[in-house]
Amino acid sequence: MAIEFNPIFDGMPNGPQKIKENFDKINEGRQWGPTQNATPSNGAQGAFTYKVRNDNQFVVITFWPTGIKTNPGRIVYLPSSITSRMLTFDFIGRTDNGGYGTMRVDGDTGKCTFTANDDGGIYIQQTVALK
Structure with a gap:
């Protein structure tokens, strides 16, 4: 069933354009910036990417470090300009072998350290x- 929108906009100057402008206002600031590498x-x-939302209120972190159990000294750095604003610093992840691993972020330096109960990727x- 098709909906005919023309009658909705009859008598409405620039109706479709105004609706688009309002839609753009609603979505402004809710888009994510480009993917960046830690x-x-x-x-x-492994893979270490993050992206910040355009309104600077959130960051999404997607990390997949490998071989952490036998190499616990492997670390990754996020920009301290982001980590100094984070409200959470400890994360739990799932390993390839069904176990779990953790990541701790130092808010001051951006240093991310990992632990794992097996040697798969976390x-x-x-x-x-972000605050």
């Missing part, structure tokens, strides 16, 4: 509120 250090391997995806 900085791996000490031989950290999948951590978290949306974090």
Whole structure:
């Protein structure tokens, strides 16, 4: 069943344009910025991406470090300009082998350290509120 919108806009100057402008106002600031890469250090391997929402109220972190149980010194850095504004610093993720792992973020330095109960990759995806 098709809906005919023309009668809705009859007699309404710039009706479709006004609706689009209002829709754009509603969505303003709710879009995410580009995906960026965190900085791996000490031989950290895996995927380490994050993106900040355009209104700077949230960051989404998607990390997949590998081999952490046998190499606990592998670390990654997020920009301290983000971590200093985070409201949460401890995260739990699922490992490839069905176990769990954790990530702790140092808010001052941006340093992310990992622990795991097995040597698979730890999948951590978290949306974090920023202050």
